Amino acid sequence: xxxxxxxxxxxxxxxxxxxxxxxxxxxxxxxxxWRFGVAGTRITLRADPDRRLGVADPRGREMLISCGxxxxxxxxxxxxxxxxxxxxxxxxxxxPQLLADVxxxxxxxxDDAVEREHAQIRRxxxxxGGFLAAPEPGVLTGLRHAAEREGARLVQAVDVHVKGALxxxxxxxxxxxxxxxxYATEIARxxxxxxxxxxxxVQQDAYPRRTPPTAPHFPARDFARGxxxxxxxxxxxxxxxxxxxxxxxxGDTPADWVKSGQALQRVLLRAAAHDLSAAYHTQALQxxxxxxxxxxxxxxxxxxxxxxRLGAANGEQLTSVRRPVEEVLTxxxx
Numbered sequence: 001x002x003x004x005x006x007x008x009x010x011x012x013x014x015x016x017x018x019x020x021x022x023x024x025x026x027x028x029x030x031x032x033x034w035r036f037g038v039a040g041t042r043i044t045l046r047a048d049p050d051r052r053l054g055v056a057d058p059r060g061r062e063m064l065i066s067c068g069x070x071x072x073x074x075x076x077x078x079x080x081x082x083x084x085x086x087x088x089x090x091x092x093x094x095x096p097q098l099l100a101d102v103x104x105x106x107x108x109x110x111d112d113a114v115e116r117e118h119a120q121i122r123r124x125x126x127x128x129g130g131f132l133a134a135p136e137p138g139v140l141t142g143l144r145h146a147a148e149r150e151g152a153r154l155v156q157a158v159d160v161h162v163k164g165a166l167x168x169x170x171x172x173x174x175x176x177x178x179x180x181x182x183y184a185t186e187i188a189r190x191x192x193x194x195x196x197x198x199x200x201x202v203q204q205d206a207y208p209r210r211t212p213p214t215a216p217h218f219p220a221r222d223f224a225r226g227x228x229x230x231x232x233x234x235x236x237x238x239x240x241x242x243x244x245x246x247x248x249x250x251g252d253t254p255a256d257w258v259k260s261g262q263a264l265q266r267v268l269l270r271a272a273a274h275d276l277s278a279a280y281h282t283q284a285l286q287x288x289x290x291x292x293x294x295x296x297x298x299x300x301x302x303x304x305x306x307x308x309r310l311g312a313a314n315g316e317q318l319t320s321v322r323r324p325v326e327e328v329l330t331x332x333x334x
Contacts, residue, residue: 017081018077018078020077021077021121022036022070022071022077025069025072027069028057028062028065029053030200031052031063031066032066032322034046034048035048036074037329037330041104043104044101045067045099045102047097047099049063054186055185056286057286064099064257064258065257065258065261067099068099068262068264068265069261069268070261072262072263072265076114077118082108083107084105086105088103089255099258117273120270120272120273121269124269125320126280127279127315129313129315130242131309132312133311134242134310139276140156143267143310146266150259152259152260152264154245156243166284166298170284173284189201199323200323240314243309243311248299250302276310276311276312276313278310281307282307285304
């Protein structure tokens with residue numbers, strides 16, 4: 001069957017719409033380290049090394065996790081438009097920044113499950129405060145299944161001592177990193193000043209009002225004030241702390257990082273459908289010795305990729321900004 005100009009224009013418009021959704025994926029420090037290209041019925045996803053955190057993320061692990069989250073969002077957006085996206089992960093070993101080719105093949109109209117998931121893309125928000133309640137057990141089961149379908153797992157920290165240890169390691173990493181001037185400079189780079197027009201980084205009004213710290217203490221990076229802060233609950237109060245989980249993968253290669261990002265976004269979109277949010281605590285996983293300790297003590301043979309708290313957010317909706325799609329999307333020759 002011949003492809004008409006009208007068909008070509010429709011596919012190009014749909015590809016752009018899908019990328020407009022994909023850029024709402026979460027990313028480390030809201031760096032948005034991705035670039036997309038559209039050529040006919042193919043969308044390419046590349047990492048943007050200029051947006052990698054050279055001090056905190058020298059291997060680009062978190063950069064690729066972020067790009068993986070954008071890739072999963074792209075898949076959901078395409079399915080909502082009636083396509084069957086076929087992903088070729090890391091298709092060219094000679095081009096390590098090329099993370100995926102996505103072929104847009106005709107598919108079935110979106111069903112209710114796809115539409116519900118798609119509806120969460122711009123509702124999903126990161127959280128930097130306490131929680132009103134942790135997820136119900138049935139919801140947690142669904143989140144676990146979501147991660148497993150993308151080749152990762154959620155490991156829950158149930159024991160109070162495990163949660164305390166993870167909190168202490170996070171706090172230790174925060175102090176270690178703060179001793180590095182280059183790290184402080186890097187953090188400051190992603191803290192836009194009030195009133196600026198930047199559409200990336202962590203905005204100062206993305207922080208809820210502080211609450212008195214108790215224990216366990218999970219410090220969150222405070223871009224606005226240049227110091228750590230955390231939300232904390234008494235040992236028997238899992239609601240304020242939320243559900244503490246590690247997102248882990250079987251391997252620790254770039255492909256595993258991209259897959260972990262896809263698993264993360266699948267979990268987050270499912271969580272958002274239940275009005276749940278996530279707080280991220282990556283500090284200890286950015287210090288190699290501490291990450292290895294967490295792997296050996298709490299992950300078995302798996303590799304920890306992210307440490308999260310999940311729950312119903314306590315506080316106002318947080319600010320989130322995105323670069324315009326024109327900055328990340330390039331039309332390429334077919």
